[in-house]
Amino acid sequence: MSHSIQFSTPSRTLHLPPTRLHPPLSSFSFRQFPLTSTFKHTSLRASSSPSPDSSSSSSLLHSPNGTPAVKSEERSSGIDVDTVTEAELKENGFRSTRRTKLICTIGPATCGFEQLEALAEGGMNVARLNMCHGTRDWHRDVIRSVRRLNEEKGFAVAIMMDTEGSEIHMGDLGGEASAKAEDGEVWTFTVRAFDASRPERTISVSYDGFAEGILCFCCFCNYQVDVCMRCGYHFLCDVDVRVGDELLVDGGMVRFDVIEKIGPDVKCLCTDPGLLLPRANLTFWRDGSLVRERNAMLPTISSKDWLDIDFGIAEGVDFIAVSFVKSAEVINHLKSYLAARPGGGDIGVIAKIESIDSLTNLEEIILASDGAMVARGDLGAQIPLEQVPAAQQRIVKVCRELNKPVIVASQLLESMIEYPTPTRAEVADVSEAVRQRSDALMLSGESAMGQFPDKALTVLRSVSLRIERWWREEKRYEATPLQAISSASSDKISEEICNSASKMANNLGVDAVFVYTKNGHMASLVSRCRPDCPIFAFTNTTSVRRRLNLQWGLIPFRLSFSEDMESNLNKTFSLLKSRGMIKSGDLVIAVSDMLQSIQVMNVP
Ligand SMILES: Nc1ncnc2c1ncn2[C@@H]1O[C@H](COP(=O)(O)OP(=O)(O)OP(=O)(O)O)[C@@H](O)[C@H]1O
Ligand SMILES: CC(=O)C(=O)O
Numbered sequence: 001m002s003h004s005i006q007f008s009t010p011s012r013t014l015h016l017p018p019t020r021l022h023p024p025l026s027s028f029s030f031r032q033f034p035l036t037s038t039f040k041h042t043s044l045r046a047s048s049s050p051s052p053d054s055s056s057s058s059s060l061l062h063s064p065n066g067t068p069a070v071k072s073e074e075r076s077s078g079i080d081v082d083t084v085t086e087a088e089l090k091e092n093g094f095r096s097t098r099r100t101k102l103i104c105t106i107g108p109a110t111c112g113f114e115q116l117e118a119l120a121e122g123g124m125n126v127a128r129l130n131m132c133h134g135t136r137d138w139h140r141d142v143i144r145s146v147r148r149l150n151e152e153k154g155f156a157v158a159i160m161m162d163t164e165g166s167e168i169h170m171g172d173l174g175g176e177a178s179a180k181a182e183d184g185e186v187w188t189f190t191v192r193a194f195d196a197s198r199p200e201r202t203i204s205v206s207y208d209g210f211a212e213g214i215l216c217f218c219c220f221c222n223y224q225v226d227v228c229m230r231c232g233y234h235f236l237c238d239v240d241v242r243v244g245d246e247l248l249v250d251g252g253m254v255r256f257d258v259i260e261k262i263g264p265d266v267k268c269l270c271t272d273p274g275l276l277l278p279r280a281n282l283t284f285w286r287d288g289s290l291v292r293e294r295n296a297m298l299p300t301i302s303s304k305d306w307l308d309i310d311f312g313i314a315e316g317v318d319f320i321a322v323s324f325v326k327s328a329e330v331i332n333h334l335k336s337y338l339a340a341r342p343g344g345g346d347i348g349v350i351a352k353i354e355s356i357d358s359l360t361n362l363e364e365i366i367l368a369s370d371g372a373m374v375a376r377g378d379l380g381a382q383i384p385l386e387q388v389p390a391a392q393q394r395i396v397k398v399c400r401e402l403n404k405p406v407i408v409a410s411q412l413l414e415s416m417i418e419y420p421t422p423t424r425a426e427v428a429d430v431s432e433a434v435r436q437r438s439d440a441l442m443l444s445g446e447s448a449m450g451q452f453p454d455k456a457l458t459v460l461r462s463v464s465l466r467i468e469r470w471w472r473e474e475k476r477y478e479a480t481p482l483q484a485i486s487s488a489s490s491d492k493i494s495e496e497i498c499n500s501a502s503k504m505a506n507n508l509g510v511d512a513v514f515v516y517t518k519n520g521h522m523a524s525l526v527s528r529c530r531p532d533c534p535i536f537a538f539t540n541t542t543s544v545r546r547r548l549n550l551q552w553g554l555i556p557f558r559l560s561f562s563e564d565m566e567s568n569l570n571k572t573f574s575l576l577k578s579r580g581m582i583k584s585g586d587l588v589i590a591v592s593d594m595l596q597s598i599q600v601m602n603v604p
């Protein structure tokens with residue numbers, strides 16, 4: 001290996017002294033890098049001198065999500081790269097890339113291949129499937145389309161499966177898109193199933209204990225029977241709906257008073273008119289408080305959810321979002337269930353915070369999970385609406401402290417289900433979530449069944465970019481020190497390295513942090529610091545790359561890398577430069593989970 005290095009730049013040839021490759025402005029190492037240089041003029045050009053393992057170079061580098069891959073022409077130089085991100089990086093430089101990640105719920109409005117492609121091109125990082133709706137065949141088709149999109153077009157869109165949970169829901173309205181309840185009308189909520197079409201002003205309700213006053217439930221394995229056939233234990237509870245209770249649909253979008261109970265039917269008087277949507281959530285209120293006993297008896301993961309989870313494992317989803325989490329126990333249970341199944345260990349478990357119990361046990365739930373969702377739809381049906389913003393702020397803060405990605409969800413752009421522009425208040429709400437530096441924003445009905453899914457995504461994207469830019473212009477780096485999270489000494493070192501690297505990145509105004517990470521942990525530690533510059537996260541597995549797509553500021557690449565950081569950097573610079581995604585002189589900080597060190601360098 002030559003020790004004398006020549007870097008060729010468009011304007012000049014730079015001769016560097018031996019022993020240093022790109023002279024680090026500083027090198028702060030717990031374990032020093034080997035200083036012998038392996039950089040050669042030729043190695044900077046991907047096309048002329050392939051790196052040692054370039055036999056697999058066509059799959060060496062996968063570009064960040066957000067954009068379709070460039071095909072044939074690029075393959076000859078050994079790189080798959082997203083044209084949109086590539087164009088963004090070329091045009092506006094690193095700093096302009098979006099940090100806040102975007103999630104779209106997929107539904108009838110967006111389940112086609114072209115529709116999914118349009119969302120991916122519009123910046124969708126994660127596709128969410130709500131198992132409350134649709135058949136498993138329908139969901140399988142969507143999952144496969146997203147996978148095909150990733151393979152053919154170079155995206156890294158992750159799939160999040162959201163469990164139905166066992167809260168009380170309305171039925172599916174017999175195929176109708178919605179039903180209008182008017183003030184003063186009497187509607188029947190019933191546990192009867194309909195043979196033919198739905199009788200007028202009648203709504204089926206999702207579980208049998210609704211009106212009988214008896215709900216039988218196995219507390220060990222969730223079978224909804226009086227004596228469990230699986231384990232022989234049983235659990236009986238006696239909760240009922242009472243005349244005088246208030247029934248809220250979707251947290252108050254429509255309200256009824258319970259006026260009569262007749263066998264399996266509950267007659268209700270509409271007091272606040274509105275649109276009833278299929279499978280809308282129902283809650284009961286008595287004397288101004290939520291009736292909780294009923295829900296407390298329902299299992300967080302129902303027997304149907306377990307079947308969906310098995311389906312999700314088989315289809316290789318990236319995340320499972322668990323609805324109505326009450327305690328850390330259920331998360332731990334699911335995580336051990338997943339760990340025991342092939343491929344299950346790769347699935348991240350997201351706790352949906354949407355109940356009073358989940359707020360009570362917030363820290364332990366988040367600690368047990370791989371991320372959390374502020375599920376404001378149901379949360380706002382369980383706590384007074386005016387308490388939701390403070391709950392959101394607390395959840396985002398706890399997630400940040402515990403290094404778990406956090407998603408802000410529901411009604412971000414609700415009016416865009418019907419209209420092509422958002423309300424000013426919705427834009428302010430989105431801005432606040434971005435300003436809180438949550439990892440991701442989520443569309444529900446806007447993308448699942450709204451009329452303007454692409455426009456809604458564009459609004460999320462442009463508001464995120466604008467607020468992020470404002471934040472940088474204001475130079476509002478993190479003032480709040482992050483608490484230590486690790487106990488093991490090597491983890492503590494990684495944490496300190498990432499904290500320091502991020503601080504250095506801000507102070508030096510570097511263009512990007514590069515993080516080489518096998519399991520993604522190191523990348524998440526850098527993301528947690530919310531540095532001012534984007535974070536290029538290089539990982540060698542596609543599943544980790546997809547999962548990283550949920551986290552703030554990470555631009556995940558898949559790259560076959562070795563234990564030798566110097567050759568990794570060499571290869572990365574070469575590949576990114578040949579694509580024009582970085583240029584000579586860019587200032588970069590590199591960290592990795594293989595070597596506990598921080599390198600600061602100009603791109604040669
Ligand atoms: N797979 C689907 N098939 C049909 N409609 C869907 C689907 N997914 C979502 N929708 C529609 O989009 C609306 C809002 O989406 P979604 O149900 O995900 O809301 P949510 O409040 O996030 O749900 P939840 O609280 O049940 O998790 C639904 O009421 C439904 O009409
Ligand atoms: C997303 C969700 O489940 C909610 O907001 O209730």
Ligand SMILES: [K+]
Nearest residue numbers: 162163164323
């Ligand atoms: K759900």
Ligand SMILES: [Mg+2]
Nearest residue numbers: 354375377378
């Ligand atoms: Mg919900």
